[in-house]
Amino acid sequence: MLFYINTAYIKINNSLGNNQLIAEFDKVLDVFFSYKNLIIDLTETPGGGNSTVARAIMGRFTDQQHPYQTHEFNEKKYETLRHWTEYVSPRKEIYKGNVYILVGRWTGSMGEGIAIGFDGMKKARIIGTRMAGLLGAISNFQMAETKIGFQFPTERLYHIDGTPWESFTPGILTQNMEETFQRAREIK
Numbered sequence: 001m002l003f004y005i006n007t008a009y010i011k012i013n014n015s016l017g018n019n020q021l022i023a024e025f026d027k028v029l030d031v032f033f034s035y036k037n038l039i040i041d042l043t044e045t046p047g048g049g050n051s052t053v054a055r056a057i058m059g060r061f062t063d064q065q066h067p068y069q070t071h072e073f074n075e076k077k078y079e080t081l082r083h084w085t086e087y088v089s090p091r092k093e094i095y096k097g098n099v100y101i102l103v104g105r106w107t108g109s110m111g112e113g114i115a116i117g118f119d120g121m122k123k124a125r126i127i128g129t130r131m132a133g134l135l136g137a138i139s140n141f142q143m144a145e146t147k148i149g150f151q152f153p154t155e156r157l158y159h160i161d162g163t164p165w166e167s168f169t170p171g172i173l174t175q176n177m178e179e180t181f182q183r184a185r186e187i188k
Contacts, residue, residue: 007187008032011041016049016110022056029060029095037187038095040124041102042111043177046132049110051086057114059091061099061123068117069165071137072156085160088117099124102184103170104177108132113157116168120160126170128180133166 010028015021032038040057058068066088073082101124103115112131118124137155142148157165174180 006035007037007039008035009039009041011044012111013044014047016045016053016114017047019050019053021053025057026060026092030093033093033095033097035097037098037100039100039102039184039187040114042107042115043102043104043128043180044106045111046106046108048108049113051110051113054110054114054117055086055088056091058088058117058121058123060093061095061118062088062121063090063094065089066121066123067160068120069113070158070160070162072158073154074156088121098187100184100187101126101128102180103128103131104180105129105132109134112165112168115170116159116165119168119171125172127172127174127183128170129174129176130169135166 010025010032012021012025029038055068067085068088070083070085075082099118101115101118103111103126107115107128108131112134115126115131119126136157140149140151143150159165159168172183174183
């Protein structure tokens with residue numbers, strides 16, 4: 001992909017569940033501090049991830065604590081809803097240039113969380129199509145007799161403005177990936 005000389009590019013390929021990504025991301029980001037613009041490409045992150053990696057990445061772009069997502073858990077047995085907000089804290093040296101996050105249909109789970117978190121913190125412009133639209137955080141279960149594992153959503157997740165994850169629309173909405181990358185190439 002061709003970008004202007006003042007724009008750096010980081011592509012994350014389906015590794016948001018690998019805590020080793022944190023050190024790799026830090027190493028790459030530290031090289032890009034002289035660039036005016038940074039593009040983080042999350043268009044190929046369908047496999048989920050964890051919030052430790054997400055908070056570590058986002059923590060390099062804020063100098064103060066920020067909320068980035070709200071959880072809702074239905075305690076059906078007691079007819080109560082439990083809500084809590086998760087925060088990002090600053091870590092290491094903070095990148096202060098312009099940040100753009102690329103998303104698409106294959107941006108799922110924690111990829112969605114990072115994009116929505118950056119948007120909620122007002123630390124990046126989100127460019128792309130609608131994302132995977134997952135319905136919340138999943139939990140893993142296993143059948144007792146067969147040991148076959150399965151997953152399903154157990155928590156609703158929201159943008160800090162109250163928008164459900166699955167309803168979030170990028171600020172720069174595109175129709176397809178070709179248009180997404182064209183919009184990214186226009187960053188100067």
